Amino acid sequence: MSGDEAVARGAWEAGVGVAAAYPGTPSTEILENISLYKEDVYCQWANNEKIAVEIALGASFGGLRSLAAFKHVGMNAAADPIFSAAYTGVNGGMVLVSADDPGCWSSQNEQDNRLYAPHARLGMLEPSDSQECLDFTKAAFDLSEKFDLLMLLRMTTRVCHSKSLVEQGQRQEHMGKYTANPAKYAMLPANARKRHVAVEEGLAALKEYAETSPLNRMEMNDRKIGIISSGISYQHAREAFGESASYLKLGITHPLPEKLIRDFCGQVEKVIVIEEGEPYLEEAVKALGISCEGKIYTTRQGELSAARLRAAFGLGESAETVSSSLTAPPRPPALCAGCPHRGFYFAMQSYHQRLVAVGDIGCYSLGVGAPFNGFDTAICMGSGFSIPIGLSKALEKQGDSRKVFGILGDSTFFHSGFNSLVDAVHAKANVCLVVLDNSITAMTGHQQNAGTEINLMGYQVPAISIRSMVLATGLPEERVLEVDPIDQAAMNAAIQKALGDKETWVILSRRPCALLKEVIKARGDLRCEIDPDACKGCKACTKVVCPSLTFDAKTKKAVISDPASCTGCGLCMQQCRFDAIRKVGGKA
Amino acid sequence: MITSILLTGVGGQGTILTTKILSAGLARMGYDVKMSEIHGMSQRGGTVNTQLKFGDKVYAPNIGEGEADLIVAFEKTEALRALPYLKKGGAILMDRKEIMPLSVLTGAAEYPHEADKELEKLVGAKVIPAGEIAESLGSAKSQNICLLGALVKALDLPQFDWEGLISQMVPPKTVAMNLAAFRKGLEA
Numbered sequence: 001m002s003g004d005e006a007v008a009r010g011a012w013e014a015g016v017g018v019a020a021a022y023p024g025t026p027s028t029e030i031l032e033n034i035s036l037y038k039e040d041v042y043c044q045w046a047n048n049e050k051i052a053v054e055i056a057l058g059a060s061f062g063g064l065r066s067l068a069a070f071k072h073v074g075m076n077a078a079a080d081p082i083f084s085a086a087y088t089g090v091n092g093g094m095v096l097v098s099a100d101d102p103g104c105w106s107s108q109n110e111q112d113n114r115l116y117a118p119h120a121r122l123g124m125l126e127p128s129d130s131q132e133c134l135d136f137t138k139a140a141f142d143l144s145e146k147f148d149l150l151m152l153l154r155m156t157t158r159v160c161h162s163k164s165l166v167e168q169g170q171r172q173e174h175m176g177k178y179t180a181n182p183a184k185y186a187m188l189p190a191n192a193r194k195r196h197v198a199v200e201e202g203l204a205a206l207k208e209y210a211e212t213s214p215l216n217r218m219e220m221n222d223r224k225i226g227i228i229s230s231g232i233s234y235q236h237a238r239e240a241f242g243e244s245a246s247y248l249k250l251g252i253t254h255p256l257p258e259k260l261i262r263d264f265c266g267q268v269e270k271v272i273v274i275e276e277g278e279p280y281l282e283e284a285v286k287a288l289g290i291s292c293e294g295k296i297y298t299t300r301q302g303e304l305s306a307a308r309l310r311a312a313f314g315l316g317e318s319a320e321t322v323s324s325s326l327t328a329p330p331r332p333p334a335l336c337a338g339c340p341h342r343g344f345y346f347a348m349q350s351y352h353q354r355l356v357a358v359g360d361i362g363c364y365s366l367g368v369g370a371p372f373n374g375f376d377t378a379i380c381m382g383s384g385f386s387i388p389i390g391l392s393k394a395l396e397k398q399g400d401s402r403k404v405f406g407i408l409g410d411s412t413f414f415h416s417g418f419n420s421l422v423d424a425v426h427a428k429a430n431v432c433l434v435v436l437d438n439s440i441t442a443m444t445g446h447q448q449n450a451g452t453e454i455n456l457m458g459y460q461v462p463a464i465s466i467r468s469m470v471l472a473t474g475l476p477e478e479r480v481l482e483v484d485p486i487d488q489a490a491m492n493a494a495i496q497k498a499l500g501d502k503e504t505w506v507i508l509s510r511r512p513c514a515l516l517k518e519v520i521k522a523r524g525d526l527r528c529e530i531d532p533d534a535c536k537g538c539k540a541c542t543k544v545v546c547p548s549l550t551f552d553a554k555t556k557k558a559v560i561s562d563p564a565s566c567t568g569c570g571l572c573m574q575q576c577r578f579d580a581i582r583k584v585g586g587k588a
Numbered sequence: 589m590i591t592s593i594l595l596t597g598v599g600g601q602g603t604i605l606t607t608k609i610l611s612a613g614l615a616r617m618g619y620d621v622k623m624s625e626i627h628g629m630s631q632r633g634g635t636v637n638t639q640l641k642f643g644d645k646v647y648a649p650n651i652g653e654g655e656a657d658l659i660v661a662f663e664k665t666e667a668l669r670a671l672p673y674l675k676k677g678g679a680i681l682m683d684r685k686e687i688m689p690l691s692v693l694t695g696a697a698e699y700p701h702e703a704d705k706e707l708e709k710l711v712g713a714k715v716i717p718a719g720e721i722a723e724s725l726g727s728a729k730s731q732n733i734c735l736l737g738a739l740v741k742a743l744d745l746p747q748f749d750w751e752g753l754i755s756q757m758v759p760p761k762t763v764a765m766n767l768a769a770f771r772k773g774l775e776a
Contacts, residue, residue: 105626129622129649162649163608163623165615232648239647307652319654320676326706328669329697331598331689333634371694545694547633561688564728 001166003159006130007069007097008033009166010137012041015174017064017092020044020052022415023444024071025106026160027099031069032447035456040171043456045447048381048415049074053081053096060094061185063176065141069097072113073380077416079120084187086121086150087195089202092176093144095137096122097153099160102276103303108361108380110301112277114154117254121199122152123206124254125215126231130164136251139215141174147202147209154253156276158232158303207255215251218264222246226268228261228281228292233304237274240309245272256284265290272297276304335366337548338514338567341436343485345372346544346571347492348405354499355432358391360384360408360417363443363513364436367407371545375407382416384408388431389424396430403499406433411441411449413466425473425504432498432505435466436485438513446516470506485509488574514567526568526586532557534580541572541581590643591743592651596670597662598687599636602732606660607638609736609750609757614642617748622649633690635666660739662732663687667713668703680711681738683731685719714738716776722769730769733758737773 001009007030011019019041021031035043042059046052049070059066070078075098082096098116101107117124123143127136133155140151183191210216225245229237234249248264250256265271265285273282273294282294297312298304310316335342345367348357352373359365359375360383367374377387388406395402406424408417413435424431441447448455450464470480481494491509498505512519528548530541537556541549548566552559558580560566573581593610597603604625611623619642626637639651653672661667661682674680684704691697700706707713718734733754740750751767758766 157626158624158649161625163611163621163625164646164649165621235647235649303650305650305652306648307655319652321654321672322674322676322711324668324671324703324706324710326668326700326703328665328703329689329699330691331633331635331665331669332691333599334690336633370696371690542693545690547688547690547693550688550693 001130002029002161002163003127003130003133003155004029004099004161005033006133006166007137007153007155008036009168010134011067011095012037013134013169013171014093014138014141015065015172016041016067016141017174018042018056018059018066019068020046020055021069022046022049022052022074023441023447024074024099025444026101026157027069027071027074027097028444028447029160030097030099031456034067038457045441045449045456047450049078050080053078053085056094057081057085060090060092062091062178064092065094065174066092067095067097069099071107072098072100072111073107073109075113075116077381079116082116082122082150083120084192087187087192087199088185089148089195089199090144090150091178092174093141093151095140095144095151095153097155100154100156100277102156105157108378110277112280113152114253114280115278117152117154121203122254123147123149123203123252124152124154125251126154126253127159127251128231128234128249129159130162130166132251133159134166134168136215143206143209147206149199149202149206152254154231156232203255206252207257210252210255210257211259213252213257216257216260217249217251219247219249220267223268224270226264226271227274228264228271228285229274230281231276233275236304236306236309239306240313240315250281253281256281258288261285261288262290265292274298274304274309333366334547335363336514337546337562337565338569339363340438340485340509340511340514341367342544342546343488343491343511343569343571344434344436344509345374347485347488347495349373350492351495351499355403355405356391356395357405357407358384358387360412362409362412363438364407364409381412382408382420384412385417385420385424385433388433389420389427389429392430404431406431407436409442410435410437410439410451410466413437414450414464418469421470421506422473425475429504430502432495432507434507434509437466437508437510440513440516442513442515446513467508470508475504475506479503480506480508482508482510484511486511486569486571488571514569522587523567524585524587527563527566527584528560528568528570528573528581529584530558530560531580531582534578536578536580538577540575540577544571544575546572590641590646591658592656592675593640593658593660593739594651594656594670594673595638595640595660595662596666597636598666599633601636601662602729603636603638603662605757606732606736607640609754610739611640611642612757613748613750613753616753617746620644620646622646624649635669637670658739658742660735662718662735664703665689665700667707668700671707674711678711679742680707680713681735681742682707682713682715683718683735684715685731716773718769718773718776721772721776725765725768725772727762727765730762730766733766734769734773734776737770738776739773741774
């Protein structure tokens with residue numbers, strides 16, 4: 001079972017009643033797996049992480065156990081309700097799950113969300129394998145109710161996506177009751193001041209509990225070195241140092257058990273703190289006046305591994321590797337065959353002299369760099385529509401006549417892009433905002449969003465129309481262009497229109513993701529074929545850089561080299577001046 | 589004693605399912621097993637690595653450079669890319685199947701077609717034409733299960749009903765073909 005699956009199982013066993021999340025690697029599978037228990041648990045993909053936390057908070061106020069999950073950067077979006085909900089405390093137990101990504105496997109930064117716990121006044125648990133993911137999730141619900149605290153379960157990519165053996169239990173129902181209590185749940189100044197006292201009392205009580213909790217443990221071996229660690233870092237340390245060191249393995253990492261730490265440090269000659277990311281534990285141990293070492297051996301960047309620790313601490317002989325004179329060509333992720341985004345980027349690249357493009361977070365971020373050089377900046381969800389406002393003002397002041405194009409997807413539009421669009425329209429910004437609407441949250445593996453007709457529970461729900469939302473800003477219909485991105489004539493015309501004046505334009509680039517089940521079914525065996533006799537070898541079609549199509553250097557002809565992946569979108573066909581490419585197959 | 593295996597291929601080749609079947613089998617045999625995979629952006633045609641460690645007690649789930657006892661590569665250049673992870677004296681099982689990365693399609697890089705020969709020479713890599721075997725059986729998709737057969741043989745494990753496990757874990761319609769691919773892999 002993966003760590004994410006184990007958190008889901010743990011939440012279900014703990015009797016969770018409501019769970020909400022916004023998808024984000026490596027957290028996505030948590031809610032996906034809780035939704036396997038949808039007879040017992042109401043599950044919802046929220047439009048963003050703030051909303052997910054607020055949905056869970058409402059359920060907790062209502063007396064149910066609730067959970068909200070997000071990737072590390074999602075916690076930034078959710079920070080607003082979290083900091084105040086920490087004061088209200090809970091009715092039904094409430095657990096936040098943050099999945100951090102040291103090493104930026106699929107993220108824009110590698111922030112360490114452990115630092116949120118002391119800042120926001122949360123209790124925090126850090127599991128180090130899948131069994132602990134299940135056990136700690138259950139414990140987090142109990143501790144949340146026992147000490148009236150919001151609990152943060154802090155995971156990392158290797159905990160989320162590693163699989164190890166797990167013993168499971170049974171579900172225990174928890175059904176509380178809603179009782180109005182504004183003094184506790186309405187955070188106006190007079191109430192908030194009192195609740196700030198209450199949350200500190202809860203944290204003090206949790207700290208006392210942590211001193212003797214089985215979630216923290218000492219493993220005494222050789223006492224020359226004592227290692228303090230938590231989460232996956234403990235596993236790396238345990239493998240690298242084996243029984244040549246003693247360990248204080250912390251499961252509760254906020255608040256920290258002061259007496260236990262002093263006790264452990266008193267029993268060993270030298271204290272070393274091993275942790276990924278920030279020196280969170282190291283600084284806390286030093287603040288107790290205990291001498292220890294940590295980040296002088298490893299950096300704040302990247303993941304740890306047993307091999308990295310062996311090298312850093314000079315343990316054993318360094319691993320010998322074999323090297324070859326050949327190098328493997330880079331294989332970064334790329335837009336799929338038939339991807340609608342390719343059509344947009346291919347059309348837009350002809351206008352790079354006349355526009356500056358701003359990107360966002362999603363599959364379409366694969367358009368950055370070669371071959372399409374699709375955009376210059378990407379920061380966070382929704383910023384693709386707000387950065388253009390400021391950037392357009394900067395260009396205007398410099399007498400730079402280029403128009404700023406903002407690019408984001410349907411899910412990102414619902415996440416927070418719509419707010420930015422409202423501001424852009426209201427500012428009469430000289431921008432063209434493009435929604436690459438592929439009808440699904442694609443990058444994280446096809447989660448439903450507000451634009452889909454079915455939700456996570458499997459219910460038929462009203463699909464929210466992006467077009468109607470855009471028109472609701474008062475933008476005239478003639479400046480809201482709806483285009484199939486594969487249709488190059490139409491996409492070129494739309495881009496040219498937007499470049500024609502200094503007004504705010506919106507392009508709705510609409511075509512569903514080529515990997516959607518229903519799209520695959522509707523497509524049947526539709527694909528493109530190249531007639532080798534008609535092909536003149538001009539390479540025009542290869543410019544679309546489709547993984548299904550290559551140029552055969554021997555025959556000097558273009559070929560559909562991977563027909564199984566070709567979707568017959570026809571983008572290559574539109575480039576051929578010799579009618580050598582045609583669509584074949586497909587359902588009538 | 590821990591055995592570390594790194595499986596590498598290109599998104600869509602079925603490395604993750606292969607690792608899942610292998611780890612389920614090893615767990616049923618009584619080993620402690622940890623498996624680590626990195627996915628997310630790597631699904632979109634990028635390199636996909638899964639790492640599996642088994643033994644009496646496994647702590648860290650991932651494999652560092654110079655630590656893999658065995659590398660199983662589903663694609664020719666991915667074997668080359670994974671080479672730094674191989675332990676000195678470790679083994680490589682690899683397919684000679686070629687999948688062109690974007691960098692080659694755009695002409696920015698060249699594809700080293702002779703990588704299999706080079707790895708045979710350097711570390712005695714064993715080439716299993718699993719992709720070709722799978723195609724001869726009627727579906728290129730059973731390439732991964734063919735390689736699983738070769739992998740199971742290379743690990744020299746106690747007797748276990750792998751065919752029963754495979755039958756439970758692959759899509760029902762593909763059981764017969766995958767079992768045929770598995771047997772070919774065992775013989776290869």
